[in-house]
Amino acid sequence: MARNYNWKTGCDVEATLSVIGGRWKPVLVCHLLEGRKRFGELRRLTPNATERMITLQLRELEADGVVSRHVYAEVPPRVEYELTEFGRSLEPILMLMQEWGSAFKARRLAEESKGDQSARTA
């Protein structure tokens, strides 16, 4: 129930948000598009998120059938996360978000180096 999005009464976009609307969900799913990864890898790939947040978001994604969790009975522990088929159906969206973000970043960085010496760190 990420932020009480309501897929039933809301529009189609809201339905999508009910699945990937969480703070770090799109980022995690995106990383998992490259393949099964263990927890520590996801941590390294998502440095702006705390360990706790990653755990929580993965739990919700699991509950929604987007990722599956594979636990190995080893010490030290090893847990791997993988997109389900359902999760993989999100791939086109994430790919577009990645592309758009890449272009956005480039644009912003260009703007920054151009007109603006002062601190517009936002």
Place this chain on the structure above:
Amino acid sequence: MARNYNWKTGCDVEATLSVIGGRWKPVLVCHLLEGRKRFGELRRLTPNATERMITLQLRELEADGVVSRHVYAEVPPRVEYELTEFGRSLEPILMLMQEWGSAFKARRLAEESKGDQSARTA
């Protein structure tokens, strides 16, 4: 600074979220893909959001250059919102989210009518 997403240090997907990561932003942008709309229309189209939320989200979208705001000096007031060119560059993402959400809804509703008579209202 919606939810302190950091487009600089984060991955490309996070950069995108820094623009449309807000609670109602994707929904609003999606509605605006159909064309310029006044505030009241957006309200009707987004019944799960409060008036206040719509205002706040629109303000952030405006600050990020995604929408433009047109105020008419009339009484009662009339204000229209419209995607900027930059905002329109988000169209492919929103369209995919809409499609995916539509399929998701259909799937969920089907599951519901099938196996499950009891109240799984989630």
Place this chain on the structure above:
DNA sequence: ACAAGTACCCACATTTTTGTAAGTAATGGA
């Protein structure tokens, strides 16, 4: 004997987000 390593969990504090209710301005219509 002891530290390192992994993937967590827990309690608690703080921050952020969201909702609620009320108020505003100026005009046209009853």
Place this chain on the structure above:
DNA sequence: TCCATTACTTACAAAAATGTGGGTACTTGT
């Protein structure tokens, strides 16, 4: 004269999300 209308704003309250710091288990390597 008074009300309805529209797109807000503001203050306050409640709820949700997020961060912090600590702890755990069990084995391997030193």
